[in-house]
Amino acid sequence: MVLRLPSLPPPEEEVLSTPLTLYRPALAVGRDAQALHRATMPEFSGWLEHTASAGGCSRPIRLTGTIAAVATDTGRITSRLHTDELPDRALYKACGNRRESQCPDCAWVYQGDAYQVVRCGLTGGKGVPDSVGRHPVVFATFTAPSFGAVHRRHVPSHTCFTRQRCDCRPAPCRARSNAGTCPHGQPAACFARHDADDPQLGQPLCLDCYDHAHQVVWNYFSGELWRRTKQAIERHLAVLCRQRGIPKVRIVTASGKVRWVPPVRVSHGKVAEMQRRAAVHFHVLLRLDGVDFDDPDALVPPPAGVTVDDLEAAVHAAARQIAVTTPPHPDQQSGWVVAWGEQVDVRRINSAGGELTDSKVAAYLAKYATKATEATGHSFTRLTPATINDYADPEGDHLARLIDACWHLGRPTGADTASGAATADDRQDGLDTRFNVYAGLRRWAHMIGFGGHFLTKARRYSVTFGLLRATRTTYRRTEDNGMADTITVGTLTYVGAGWLSDGDALLANTAAQERRESRRVGREELAHEAWLIGAAA
Incomplete structure (x- = not known):
């Protein structure tokens, strides 16, 4: 496993064996006090550099073990370092979660x-x-x-400059002159002009229909x-x-x-x-x-x-x-x-x-x-028989009914169920069951039944995520070691996830945000410079 690690000392230098202080603040201390305490420690700058690779991560992975620099031509270990000699006695690795709401x-x-x-x-x-x-x-x-x-927001004609900040007046949701009511007694029309953040958007006019x-x-x-x-x-x-x-x-x-x-x-x-x-x-x-x-x-x-x-x-x-x-x-x-x-x-x-x-x-x-x-x-986590009753309800709101439908349709189907008779409790696994092609609905109940990847492509369409990540790993390895003929190899085990304190998270995330902002400004300046050169030509 190849990871982005702190720069290892060159082979001729002796690795320090004195472990750094493990920072474990009291739980009762507030976030600001924790951050201040960390920032006043002598090894703060080293800790900040050590956590840079996972600085912006909301819940980084903490690893412990040995990391070594290996020469690619001979396979000889040129230097070795144990995580006990690193700040917090652990190596921080970003979680890699693709969801913006999570990280x-x-x-x-x-x-x-x-x-x-x-x-x-x-x-x-x-x-x-x-x-x-x-x-x-x-x-x-x-x-x-x-x-x-369902309730919807429809703008017949846009007059705004950008759809991201659209302030155009929408049309009535579902204007009907003779709609009346549905079989369950709910109005079949809606004359409201919904705002973009109206919680009614996407909700059915009648849940039973x-x-x-x-x-x-x-x-x-x-x-x-x-x-x-x-x-x-x-x-x-x-x-x-x-x-x-x-x-x-x-x-x-x-x-x-x-x-x-x-x-x-x-x-x-x-x-x-x-x-x-x-x-x-x-x-x-x-x-x-x-x-x-x-x-x-x-x-x-x-x-x-x-x-x-x-x-x-x-x-x-x-x-x-x-x-x-x-x-x-x-x-x-x-x-x-x-x-x-x-x-x-x-x-x-x-x-x-x-x-x-x-x-x-x-x-x-x-x-x-x-x-x-x-x-x-x-946003839900994966549901289990122990947690399904907290979210599924056949008489609840729209999402609760959708989750209940996933769990109900994905139930084990036995001989009685297959013949059309109802079981005593559809949410409990039966002993006399057979394969149900809809069983995956239970696995993906937290995704309302959708179990596919959110981004897919044909094999020939473009490059792969693996190639981009491998290129980034190679660049970082060369940047950290200063040599392209040396790789860093880790023999590591999982010890936990998350920062040791809220103060650590505040300091690391703030530093990462500043780095992202500087990169964004730098890219904009390079793009502007390229545009000026093109305009002059």
């Missing part, structure tokens, strides 16, 4: 990596050829269908729906090539087999966004590539006979045609139909006069890559 600093790093992954697939760089910038690309948004009327079971099943099978949709897009383009006389490409696989494949393929980068009603939407970048018979893995432009118009038409056709019928369930013997909603938006990237550019789209997707269920107003 803003680690999410900031993940968001930067996500931006690079998405942007390189549009413009090239970091091993991706620059020619991908000339490939046809569309940005599509696939929405979930309606499972019942809303189909909570269908929504959690849709979230659960949305990944399969997307997989089939992409296959349909590629089939549509393959048929189009055959109709236009564009021949298939003969390739030889790694195993030596000869295959004839369509001359075009689609590479995608996709992010999932949880809506306020707790249904998932997909924002997808679709890039049209060609196939090189000499190197099937190469990224080459598509044939001249296939254009961005064809890609856009293929997306619309697939969204209309594809639907998934889920397996039977005791509560729904015919299964549920999982299909896209009516609103499927497809836009072109970097088109003349268009608002969408590669940088804006990359930033948009990277932002949602650090989100989860925060849009619903709540």
